[in-house]
Amino acid sequence: MFDASQYATLRAVVDRMIPVDDAPGGLDAEVDRYLLTLLQRETGLIPTYTAALTALQHEADIRHHQPFAALTPDQMDVILHDVAAGTTQAVWLTGAPAFVALLAEQCAEGFYADPRQGGNKDTISWRMVGFEERR
Amino acid sequence: MSYDAIVIGAGAGGGIIAALLAESGAKVLFLERGKSYTYSDEVTDHLRNHRLSQYGQNTGPGAGNPRVFVDQQGQSHVVQPHHGGYHNNAVAVGGGTPVYGGQAWRFLPDDFRMAARYGVPVGSSLADWPISYADMAPYYQRAEYEIGVAGDSALSAQVWPRAADYAMPPVPKTVRGQIMHEAATRLGWHNFTPPLLINSVARHGRSACTGCTLCVGFACHVDAKNGTHNTMIPRALATGNCTLLTEVHVLRINMHDAQRAAGVTYTDATGAQHTVQAATVVVSAGAVESARLLMNSASGDHPNGIGNHSDQLGRNLQGHMYPRAIGLLPDPVNDLQGPGVSVCTTQFNHGNADVIGGGMLADEFITLPIIFWKRFLPPEIPRWGAAAKEFMRYAYPRFVDITGPVQEIPSPDSRVTLDTNIRDRYGLPVARLSGTTHPESVRTSAFMFERAREWVEAAGVTRLWGKPPSLTLSASQHQAGTCRMGDDPATSVTNRDGQIHGISNLYVADGSTHVTNGGFNPVLTIMANAFRVGEKMLQRGR
Numbered sequence: 001m002f003d004a005s006q007y008a009t010l011r012a013v014v015d016r017m018i019p020v021d022d023a024p025g026g027l028d029a030e031v032d033r034y035l036l037t038l039l040q041r042e043t044g045l046i047p048t049y050t051a052a053l054t055a056l057q058h059e060a061d062i063r064h065h066q067p068f069a070a071l072t073p074d075q076m077d078v079i080l081h082d083v084a085a086g087t088t089q090a091v092w093l094t095g096a097p098a099f100v101a102l103l104a105e106q107c108a109e110g111f112y113a114d115p116r117q118g119g120n121k122d123t124i125s126w127r128m129v130g131f132e133e134r135r
Numbered sequence: 136m137s138y139d140a141i142v143i144g145a146g147a148g149g150g151i152i153a154a155l156l157a158e159s160g161a162k163v164l165f166l167e168r169g170k171s172y173t174y175s176d177e178v179t180d181h182l183r184n185h186r187l188s189q190y191g192q193n194t195g196p197g198a199g200n201p202r203v204f205v206d207q208q209g210q211s212h213v214v215q216p217h218h219g220g221y222h223n224n225a226v227a228v229g230g231g232t233p234v235y236g237g238q239a240w241r242f243l244p245d246d247f248r249m250a251a252r253y254g255v256p257v258g259s260s261l262a263d264w265p266i267s268y269a270d271m272a273p274y275y276q277r278a279e280y281e282i283g284v285a286g287d288s289a290l291s292a293q294v295w296p297r298a299a300d301y302a303m304p305p306v307p308k309t310v311r312g313q314i315m316h317e318a319a320t321r322l323g324w325h326n327f328t329p330p331l332l333i334n335s336v337a338r339h340g341r342s343a344c345t346g347c348t349l350c351v352g353f354a355c356h357v358d359a360k361n362g363t364h365n366t367m368i369p370r371a372l373a374t375g376n377c378t379l380l381t382e383v384h385v386l387r388i389n390m391h392d393a394q395r396a397a398g399v400t401y402t403d404a405t406g407a408q409h410t411v412q413a414a415t416v417v418v419s420a421g422a423v424e425s426a427r428l429l430m431n432s433a434s435g436d437h438p439n440g441i442g443n444h445s446d447q448l449g450r451n452l453q454g455h456m457y458p459r460a461i462g463l464l465p466d467p468v469n470d471l472q473g474p475g476v477s478v479c480t481t482q483f484n485h486g487n488a489d490v491i492g493g494g495m496l497a498d499e500f501i502t503l504p505i506i507f508w509k510r511f512l513p514p515e516i517p518r519w520g521a522a523a524k525e526f527m528r529y530a531y532p533r534f535v536d537i538t539g540p541v542q543e544i545p546s547p548d549s550r551v552t553l554d555t556n557i558r559d560r561y562g563l564p565v566a567r568l569s570g571t572t573h574p575e576s577v578r579t580s581a582f583m584f585e586r587a588r589e590w591v592e593a594a595g596v597t598r599l600w601g602k603p604p605s606l607t608l609s610a611s612q613h614q615a616g617t618c619r620m621g622d623d624p625a626t627s628v629t630n631r632d633g634q635i636h637g638i639s640n641l642y643v644a645d646g647s648t649h650v651t652n653g654g655f656n657p658v659l660t661i662m663a664n665a666f667r668v669g670e671k672m673l674q675r676g677r
């Protein structure tokens with residue numbers, strides 16, 4: 001579904017959506033794996049993701065002449081905030097602010113929903129917030 | 136094949152009617168489009184259940200059953216069952232009941248006489264029920280005992296006149312519930328543990344609730360949630376008089392002549408169609424689908440649908456608006472005690488200055504983290520980055536929320552019609568949902584939002600948020616009103632006994648006949664009314 005550089009960009013944005021602090025972050029919870037699982041079921045979303053990941057790569061290229069995944073966290077955050085605000089420099093075939101909102105929501109799904117959906121590995125987020133599936 | 140009765144839809148209302156008829160000796164054909172749904176079928180998906188249906192749900196309906204939702208700009212949208220605009224309730228043996236939360240409210244005496252008490256606002260179809268609380272009281276009690284309600288008898292007896300205690304003691308209070316109980320008490324508000332259709336103790340061969348953390352929206356893992364699926368429907372089947380067919384969809388009701396139904400035509404899972412005759416037909420398909428089925432059964436004598444003699448069928452579609460106030464307490468309060476809802480007040484159901492009616496307020500069922508993220512975050516909190524994560528970590532253990540169903544002021548323009556451009560998998564026009572509730576519902580909701588805020592504030596929160604509901608069509612899980620009962624055929628679809636005016640052997644027994652929907656979750660009233668309608672049918676010799 002994604003080529004290697006799109007996938008690297010995806011992993012990089014997952015890390016910015018839910019960064020590591022003193023608790024594990026989105027990549028530790030395998031939110032990227034959740035997104036791949038989700039897109040296999042919701043195939044209608046694939047074009048949105050591929051177009052947006054490509055556009056993010058272009059943003060990185062225009063601004064820093066580097067792949068998105070090679071940027072510093074601060075550089076990525078500036079780009080993501082700009083994209084969320086609609087102040088993009090690359091051509092976006094898909095609505096830029098709407099994509100950041102969608103990505104934030106679907107990363108939250110991968111982080112906070114049940115591990116059976118592919119993310120929230122070892123119930124990382126539930127241990128962070130104090131939830132447990134107790135029967 | 137000919138039966139004494141055909142019951143269409145094995146939900147809250149239908150399950151009760153089928154049992155009463157079968158136990159009286161009638162041969163009943165019981166037709167349900169869903170499957171049996173129990174815990175063994177439950178995959179427990181936090182994104183695909185009846186509390187959060189982000190990409191699907193745990194029961195039906197499946198593919199090929201769209202609806203059309205018309206927004207306030209008049210734009211039509213084809214919607215699938217898990218979309219909000221579909222206004223779905225669960226589709227399974229038991230209807231909504233295998234996955235519901237089970238709040239088990241009686242309506243108050245004034246809920247049956249809203250027009251008499253408040254007058255009729257311009258543009259609204261507010262009306263009194265043809266029956267009173269006193270007529271319903273014995274049937275509420277039957278539902279509380281035969282299906283099984285746990286509640287605080289002493290404290291709720293101060294709110295409703297009641298002849299007997301609940302069948303079981305109330306569920307335990309959570310830490311949050313205790314804090315909110317103390318806050319309400321400081322405000323001088325009468326409050327108590329809400330009645331629930333959940334076994335607080337083992338009963339009738341099924342175990343007690345374990346207090347697990349997955350309740351509303353899911354099947355119960357120890358079968359302690361009481362619905363028609365584990366009480367009345369097994370009773371119906373135990374008589375040997377009732378044939379329950381699942382995954383069959385009733386396509387139309389056939390008429391014998393203008394005044395008498397002949398039976399139904401349904402399709403089975405293979406797509407084969409069957410036409411069956413019966414002396415009596417009962418429609419219990421839920422408020423949206425009952426209206427649609429009656430419209431799709433139009434014939435020469437009933438060109439606009441059966442029961443649509445006065446252009447009333449499908450109108451007055453209503454549910455509940457839910458104002459919600461959320462706050463953060465200084466210390467964690469999350470004890471993971473299910474079912475979770477454990478304190479309520481009926482202080483504001485009636486008698487509020489300047490608004491019509493009101494509603495019950497309560498705390499909430501145990502809330503999954505992803506639901507908190509999607510529905511409860513304050514608008515100003517970022518949705519991504521370090522601050523978003525930090526807020527979840529801080530807020531989830533500390534939040535309290537108060538919400539509740541506001542009594543709707545019905546509008547005749549909030550309605551179900553047929554959309555002949557969009558068809559279901561059987562080629563039938565789908566339900567088209569259009570209009571909004573009456574603006575008075577929004578005013579009452581704004582008032583109730585302030586009461587919810589007041590309650591959360593009184594708990595000593597450090598942060599408080601939420602916003603009052605705006606004008607929308609409202610139906611979904613609490614859908615009601617589309618086959619209004621009344622004494623006057625000019626303004627109603629059925630008579631007070633649920634019989635469609637002018638058709639001697641065709642009844643409606645589900646949320647559709649509600650004239651108004653109370654300031655409470657509706658299912659106990661649907662159940663009580665089904666006991667009442669069933670008893671009337673038996674008195675008439677069916």
Ligand SMILES: Cc1cc2nc3c(=O)[nH]c(=O)nc-3n(C[C@H](O)[C@H](O)[C@H](O)COP(=O)(O)OP(=O)(O)OC[C@H]3O[C@@H](n4cnc5c(N)ncnc54)[C@H](O)[C@@H]3O)c2cc1C
Pocket residue numbers: 143144145146147148149166167168169185186224225226227228229230231232234235236237238239240351352353383384385386419420421422424425428612613614644645646647655656657658659661
């Ligand atoms: C998650 C959830 C939580 C809820 N919590 C509460 C609560 O706490 N308290 C409360 O009071 N209420 C609650 N409800 C609402 C409650 O479940 C409904 O009010 C109730 O089930 C409605 O009863 P009914 O008889 O009108 O219809 P339903 O129970 O919806 O039954 C209708 C049945 O008819 C079937 N049907 C429809 N069309 C056809 C057809 N053409 N052929 C064959 N079969 C057909 C449907 O599949 C369905 O099973 C909740 C619902 C849900 C989903």
